[in-house]
Amino acid sequence: MTRLTTEEIRIGVIGAVVVALVALLPFFDNGFYLSLTVNIMLYAALCTAWTLFSGPTHYVSLATAAFFGIGTYAVGLGIDHLPFPVLVGVGAVAAALLAGIVGAATLRISGVYFVVFTLGLAELVRQLVSWSQSKFTGRMGLYVFTDIREMHILWMLLALTVVVFLTGWLINRSRLGFAMEIIGNDETVAKHSGIDTARAKILLFMISGAFIGIAGAIMAPRYAYIQPPSAFNPMISFLVVIMALLGGTKRLWGPLVGVIPFTILMDIVSSRFPNHTYIVMGIAFLAIVYLLPNGVTGRLEQLRERLRHRQPKPEAVSEEKPA
Amino acid sequence: MIRRTFLALAASAAALSFAGAASADTIKIGASAPKSGPLAGGAAMTHWPNVHMWVNEVNERGGLQVGDQQMQIELIEYDDQTSAETAIQNIQRLATQDQVDFLITPYSTGINVATAPMIAQYGYPHITTSAATDGVAEFAERWPNSFWMLGTATQLAEGAVQTLIKLRDNGDIGDTVALVHVADAFGLELVNAAKGELEEAGFEIVYEASYPLGTQDVAPIISGAAAANPDSFVAFSYPGDTFALTEQAQIQGLDVGAFYTGVGTAFPPYVGRFGAAAEGVLGIGGINVEDPKIADYIERHNASAGAGPDFWASATTYAGLQVLEQAIEAAGTIDRAEVIEAIKSGTFDTVIGEVTFENNVNPNVYTTGQWRDGVFVAVAADGLDVSAEPVRKEGWE
Numbered sequence: 001m002t003r004l005t006t007e008e009i010r011i012g013v014i015g016a017v018v019v020a021l022v023a024l025l026p027f028f029d030n031g032f033y034l035s036l037t038v039n040i041m042l043y044a045a046l047c048t049a050w051t052l053f054s055g056p057t058h059y060v061s062l063a064t065a066a067f068f069g070i071g072t073y074a075v076g077l078g079i080d081h082l083p084f085p086v087l088v089g090v091g092a093v094a095a096a097l098l099a100g101i102v103g104a105a106t107l108r109i110s111g112v113y114f115v116v117f118t119l120g121l122a123e124l125v126r127q128l129v130s131w132s133q134s135k136f137t138g139r140m141g142l143y144v145f146t147d148i149r150e151m152h153i154l155w156m157l158l159a160l161t162v163v164v165f166l167t168g169w170l171i172n173r174s175r176l177g178f179a180m181e182i183i184g185n186d187e188t189v190a191k192h193s194g195i196d197t198a199r200a201k202i203l204l205f206m207i208s209g210a211f212i213g214i215a216g217a218i219m220a221p222r223y224a225y226i227q228p229p230s231a232f233n234p235m236i237s238f239l240v241v242i243m244a245l246l247g248g249t250k251r252l253w254g255p256l257v258g259v260i261p262f263t264i265l266m267d268i269v270s271s272r273f274p275n276h277t278y279i280v281m282g283i284a285f286l287a288i289v290y291l292l293p294n295g296v297t298g299r300l301e302q303l304r305e306r307l308r309h310r311q312p313k314p315e316a317v318s319e320e321k322p323a
Numbered sequence: 324m325i326r327r328t329f330l331a332l333a334a335s336a337a338a339l340s341f342a343g344a345a346s347a348d349t350i351k352i353g354a355s356a357p358k359s360g361p362l363a364g365g366a367a368m369t370h371w372p373n374v375h376m377w378v379n380e381v382n383e384r385g386g387l388q389v390g391d392q393q394m395q396i397e398l399i400e401y402d403d404q405t406s407a408e409t410a411i412q413n414i415q416r417l418a419t420q421d422q423v424d425f426l427i428t429p430y431s432t433g434i435n436v437a438t439a440p441m442i443a444q445y446g447y448p449h450i451t452t453s454a455a456t457d458g459v460a461e462f463a464e465r466w467p468n469s470f471w472m473l474g475t476a477t478q479l480a481e482g483a484v485q486t487l488i489k490l491r492d493n494g495d496i497g498d499t500v501a502l503v504h505v506a507d508a509f510g511l512e513l514v515n516a517a518k519g520e521l522e523e524a525g526f527e528i529v530y531e532a533s534y535p536l537g538t539q540d541v542a543p544i545i546s547g548a549a550a551a552n553p554d555s556f557v558a559f560s561y562p563g564d565t566f567a568l569t570e571q572a573q574i575q576g577l578d579v580g581a582f583y584t585g586v587g588t589a590f591p592p593y594v595g596r597f598g599a600a601a602e603g604v605l606g607i608g609g610i611n612v613e614d615p616k617i618a619d620y621i622e623r624h625n626a627s628a629g630a631g632p633d634f635w636a637s638a639t640t641y642a643g644l645q646v647l648e649q650a651i652e653a654a655g656t657i658d659r660a661e662v663i664e665a666i667k668s669g670t671f672d673t674v675i676g677e678v679t680f681e682n683n684v685n686p687n688v689y690t691t692g693q694w695r696d697g698v699f700v701a702v703a704a705d706g707l708d709v710s711a712e713p714v715r716k717e718g719w720e
Contacts, residue, residue, distance in 0.1 A: 031419030035412040042408070127535050130506055142508075143436070143458070145465070223407045225436035227508065228536065229361060230407055270409065271416060274402045277359055 015165070022158055026151035034150055038222075040263045041157035042215060046236070047244045047255030048164045049211035052171070053204045055249040056180040062237040063102065063118035066125045067095040067209045069232035071216025073129055076142035076226035084146060088217040095213025096206040098125070103202035119237070126232035142226035156218045164211050168252040171207075176200060246288060248297030257296040350387055350394040350657060352378070353401075353417030354427040355438075360405025365562065366430045368590060369636045370453065372628035374398070374427055377644040379627065387648060390655040399423060403430075407437040414438050418445045424657045428643060432456050432509070439466045448650070448663045452643035453636055455479060457512050463683035468663050470646070470680055472639050474688035474705065476512035479607055480559075482690025482703035483583055484520040486605060486713045487555055489702075495715035496555050496580035501530035501548035503558040503568070505538075505585075513559040513585070529553050538564060545571040555581035562587030565606070566596065573600050573719045580715045581605060589634035589692055589699045601694045603716035608635025609692025609701030611676075613710040620674040634692055634699035642673035676707060 004012075025037055046064060054061055071091030078087045106117045133142075171177040179200045182190040190197050216231070223230055247258025269280045292299050354374055357366045378398045381387060386395040399421050403410035410429055417423045418441075426447045429438050432454040439462065442449045449469040459471035490496045500521060504510035510533065521528060530551035532544050541564060548556055556579045558568050565587035572582060587593060588606025597604075610617050620641065624632040632638060649672070650665040651657065671678045678685055687706035692699040693713055702713040 032412070032415040035415040039408055039412060130535060219408075222411065223433075223437050224440065225407075225433045227433050230433060233406070235406070267412070270402055270404070274400055275358060277402050277404065 015162075019158060019162055023155060026154060034154065036263070036267060038150060038154050038157065039267075040260055041154060041161060042219065043239065043243055043259045043263060044256055045157050045161045045164060045215045046212060046240050047247070047259050048161060048168070048252060049208050049215070050240050051244050051249050051252060051255050052164065052168050052211070053201075053208035054244070055252065055254075056177075056184045057201060057204070058184060059107070059201075060115050060241060061118045061205075061208075062115060062234075062241065063099075063121045063209070064212055064237040064240045065122040065232050065234050066118075067099065067212035068216035068219075068236055069122070069126060069129070069228070070095045070098060071213035071218075072220045072223065072226055072231040073142075074213075075217045075220035076144055076231075077133075079144050079146070079220075084148070084221075088214055091213045091217035092210040095216070096210035099206040099209030100202060103205040104198075107201045107205065108198055119234075122232055122234055122237060126228045129232075130228045144220045144224055144226060146221045148221040150222075153218060153222055157215065160211065160214055160218065165252060167207065167211075171204070172252075176203065180204060242285075246292070246295055248295030251297055254295065254297045257300075261296070348386075348392065348394055349397040350389065350425070350651075351397050351399060351421060351423040352425045352427060353399045353414075353421060353423035355401045355403045355410055355413035355417065356427075356430040356434075357405040358402035360403075362405040362431055369633055370430045370640055372624065372630070372632070373637060373640040373644065374400070376624060376627040377641060377648070380623070381648060388652050389657060394657075403434060405431075405434075407434055410434045410438050411441055414441045414445075418447070425647060425651070425659070425662075427647075428452055436462065439469055442466075443468050446659045446663075448647065448659060448666055450643045450646055450666070452640040456509070457516075459684050460682065467683065468659075470643075470666055470683045470685070472643050472646075472678070472685040472688075473636060474685070474690065476509065477516040478688060478705045479690050480513045480516035481520055482705065483557060483605070483607075484517055484524060484526075486583075486691045486693075486703045487521075487526065487557075487581055488524050489713055490555070490581050490715060493715075498525060498527050499529045499551070499553045499555070500526050501551055501553040501556045501579075502528050503530075503532050503534075503544055503548065503556070503560070505536055505560050505564060506533040507536050509561075510559045510585075517557065517559070534564070536561070539567070541567045542571050542575075544568070545575050545577055549575055549577050553579060555579050555583070557581075557583045558585060560585040560587070562590065566593070569593075569597060569601075569604065573597065576719060578718075581713075582716050583691075586635075588694075591631045591633065594694055594697055594699075600719045602696075603714060604694045605702070605713065605716075606692055606694075606699070607690070608633070609689040609699055609704070609709075610634050610638060611689070611707070611710055612698055612700050614676070616674050635689075638674050639688075642671075642675045642678060645673040646671045646678060 022037065026034055050061065050064060074091035074094055075087045078090065102121060106114055179190065179195045182193065182195060183197050183200065187197055220226060243258040243262045244255040246262055247256060248254035265284060269284065270277050273280045356370050357363045378396050382395050386393045399417060401413040403413055417426060426442060426449065428449060428451045429435050430453050435451045435454045439449060443466040446468060449466065450472065451469065452472045454471060455473045455476060457475045457477055459475055463469055463471055487496065502514065502517065504514040530548045530553060532547060534541065534544060545568065556577060560568055565584040568584055583605040585607050588604060589608035594601045617638065620638060621631055646666060650662050650669060653669055654661040654665040667680060667683065676687065689701040689704045689707060691703035693702045695711065700711045701709045702711050703709060
């Protein structure tokens, strides 16, 4: 391992301060802002975990709801028998196994086939889970009643997001990260360089899936009543993609910049226009696409470029046109 | 130009949000229920029209009498998008940002259970009118501020079986039953309760099937049932599949003396869709047509919403609001703990009759109804009198 650069140390310190501030929030607000922050943290964790795989590979996965639901159901089915932390682990392993099987079957195909398959996957898993639940367990409604309160969920999601970030950072420094970079740029070149591309992609898909499964497990006590439509809600998959793209997927922190404004925007829209949520959301989407075609990170980089252009730098002009 | 339009939109949005400033003589009541998502249709039929009607009626008669003060209701409503996260956030917003005095129940079993801990934490009375599950006794114990008015799955299943027993005693049907259910918590609770009751009463289940939630094609279920040649057909279904099963039974001419479907049978659009073919169909719910209060309620609902109520949970939803209204007036205060006490100990005069809670659960409910001349008449109930006896279903014409 190489040593940390000053840049990395600076980001680490800023990150630690932000994490500490969020962690202290429950001591200052026990109401609405805590709830809002829980939702922001949930999507921050989900989008970052999603970007872990989809960022470098450019595979758009709509399977988030499948992994999320597996995690939720692990807790729902086992809460009467096993302690909660064990079930979170079970959820992670189950989601990773599912990702492994799916990855082995589909990651050799690419483009739109992968997207369509992952979309169907969430529905397939949902049907399998509810079928086997009624067939084998004989349990009806799954209730998860625990002592876990909102602040605990916030802390768990925060810790999860931090772990996802650290994992992403470690992967970027590892052989796997280097391999992913080459695969993302040109898969044929990667193959010819002797990289086992399928293995690398499956491994990364499993890591990403496991994190999403953990997020689902953490949310189970919040739902209290576990049903397939809420655990395997396809909206989760779509929202994650939209937020990640809004932020930009080139950097691991890109989705964060998308999640925070998006969740707050959704919240403002649904509280101000309760009868017209979808119309106003549609207008908001159009506005985002019109004003931010490259996501928030793209916009930030554009602004930085513009600032640099103000200072007289002759070589910057030639950057305008790609070779 | 376009940018300026967005700015103008944003400015008008901000202006709108400041429009609803409250005065001292108002009582703030918050409501969070689906206006979008999978349950929006059900809520638009059963939940929202009653909320709006109740608020308008109370305000027109001068408001709620709280002690020596007349208080107008200010309703603050949010869309929970049929999502538990959004619902929890809405409750938080209502409690801490809008600081409402009372809450109207969310819609559906799932969202009521998910929001119950939050509502309990803020000490609001939580009068649920859209959760029919066997868990109610446990929930009422867990959250002493919660009240459960729509009955239990077992009550509903018992009502269905009692109706079949009556028909058999009259010689209208024989012993064989086809039993179908949607494979989710609701369907499973009902079918398990019904099975025991049917076996005890000496019925023979000749066909049994389940289907996943959201199934579109139910033709194989009806043809499977028809092949078993049953005397009655019982399906514990949701609105979408209730309509689909009825349609297939009509197409295939399923020849049974009793045809029972679940949620949705009691919706006015059901009879609108099937017309005369709906005559004699049995289902969950029912109302007492003899009761002048119900007739008056239906008339007011028609005038207020431009459409009739459904013949099951609509009246219960309205009755839940009446309970809240009468409990606040009886307590003479907007202190939530005192209002909860008033609900626990009081007797309430509502459109579904006199309501008294036993351990926070309303034990008296209509369980089975039957379409008769365009009205869904109660033919079985628990703890209440019914004005009509079930009759044999005569074909699909």
